[in-house]
Amino acid sequence: MKSLGKSKEFLFGDKINWEKAGVGVYRKIMGYDDNIMLVHVAFDKGGVGPMHKHVHSQVTYVQKGKFEVTIGDKTTILKKGDGFYIPPNVLHGAICLEDGELLDVFSPIREDFIE
Numbered sequence: 001m002k003s004l005g006k007s008k009e010f011l012f013g014d015k016i017n018w019e020k021a022g023v024g025v026y027r028k029i030m031g032y033d034d035n036i037m038l039v040h041v042a043f044d045k046g047g048v049g050p051m052h053k054h055v056h057s058q059v060t061y062v063q064k065g066k067f068e069v070t071i072g073d074k075t076t077i078l079k080k081g082d083g084f085y086i087p088p089n090v091l092h093g094a095i096c097l098e099d100g101e102l103l104d105v106f107s108p109i110r111e112d113f114i115e
Contacts, residue, residue, distance in 0.1 A: 006033035018042065024096070025049060032109050039104040039113065043067075043096035051093035056106040058086040065100020069093075 011030055018026040024047030030038040043049075043065065051070065061083045069078050071092045078084060086092045094102075 007031045013040065022049065023047065029113060032114070035108050037106045037109045037113070039106070039110070041102045041104055043100045045096055045099050047096040049094040051091055053089050053091045054110070055088050056108060056110060057088055059105045060084050060086070061103040063101040063103055066097040067100055068095045068097060
């Protein structure tokens, strides 16, 4: 894998523009190097993170709202303060049940988010 560099040491959320990541879904990249990435994701009620899979390990914290999350063949409702882990290459997705925000951590970096 080629090096994609790294982010600045300090990033200020109010200085980073939201980028559209789907219908009713927006994201800000909050820091990365070649091994790890933090992404702040905001959902409007009804926003969908469609079912997909990727080679990255993912850990997510529910910062706000309520989500129906599917990982593999398991589906559950998660709310503010909850978290989940997605192993590499496992099909997963989420539906936002009320306006919400997630903090996603990926390892290695999601190259497709910064290219």
